[in-house]
Amino acid sequence: QVQLVESGGGVVQPGGSLRLSCAGSGFSFSDFSMHWVRQTPGTGMEWVAFLSHDGRNALYRDSVKGRFTMSRDNSKNTVFLQMNILRLDDTAVYYCARGDGPGNWLIDNWGQGALVTVSS
Amino acid sequence: EIVLTQSPGTLSLSPGERATLSCRASQSVGRNFVAWYQQKPGQAPRFLMHGASNRATDIPDRFSGSVSGTDFTLTISRLEPEDSAMYYCQQYADSPISFGQGTRLEI
Numbered sequence: 001q002v003q004l005v006e007s008g009g010g011v012v013q014p015g016g017s018l019r020l021s022c023a024g025s026g027f028s029f030s031d032f033s034m035h036w037v038r039q040t041p042g043t044g045m046e047w048v049a050f051l052s053h054d055g056r057n058a059l060y061r062d063s064v065k066g067r068f069t070m071s072r073d074n075s076k077n078t079v080f081l082q083m084n085i086l087r088l089d090d091t092a093v094y095y096c097a098r099g100d101g102p103g104n105w106l107i108d109n110w111g112q113g114a115l116v117t118v119s120s
Numbered sequence: 121e122i123v124l125t126q127s128p129g130t131l132s133l134s135p136g137e138r139a140t141l142s143c144r145a146s147q148s149v150g151r152n153f154v155a156w157y158q159q160k161p162g163q164a165p166r167f168l169m170h171g172a173s174n175r176a177t178d179i180p181d182r183f184s185g186s187v188s189g190t191d192f193t194l195t196i197s198r199l200e201p202e203d204s205a206m207y208y209c210q211q212y213a214d215s216p217i218s219f220g221q222g223t224r225l226e227i
Contacts, residue, residue, distance in 0.1 A: 044208075044219060044220075044221045044222060045165075045222075046219070047218065047219070050217070059215050061216045062216070105153075105213075105217055106153070106155060106212050107155070107157075107167065107210070107212070108176065110165050111164060112164050113164060
């Protein structure tokens with residue numbers, strides 16, 4: 001079955017950097033687009049970034065543009081989220097999620113999430 | 121950005137009853153590209169429905185979806201205790217993809 005496992009979460013100071021990884025298994029990783037979605041008690045579910053199956057098309061929400069970069073290594077079935085210049089309001093559980101096709105925006109599977117805490 | 125507003129905030133019902141969860145979009149959603157997800161505490165969201173009314177794989181037919189204009193509805197019939205969860209709608213027609221704030225269903 002489809003499995004998505006996030007890693008790399010932790011505590012970081014404002015202005016710092018963190019890189020999340022998400023390893024996929026149980027499906028042909030290179031055939032599917034991927035997303036990152038974050039969740040907080042205050043703001044609820046918030047889509048963060050999208051990357052097409054081949055890594056050529058990326059989309060970001062405005063509040064993370066220029067600070068976050070999503071990438072993937074299909075040879076390792078892994079997608080990444082490089083987060084720079086982190087802010088207090090980036091604190092959230094970050095979910096890796098699979099699109100339901102190569103360039104599709106519909107999310108059909110989710111990982112268990114990685115907690116990112118930005119705190120001084 | 122398409123804003124999705126879910127109602128009610130909390131719904132308390134008994135086993136066997138029917139739940140009606142609403143999701144109103146601030147503007148037209150192209151091709152009715154609205155999905156629904158179920159989330160239980162400490163768990164990842166579970167994909168329920170796409171295209172407003174198409175059940176995901178292995179989702180029982182107690183779950184159904186409908187749309188009228190910009191109003192999207194998730195109906196859960198014959199409620200079971202394990203249906204207790206948060207339910208989120210999401211539009212995936214326009215960027216940024218957006219979610220509703222959720223409805224808590226208590227059985």
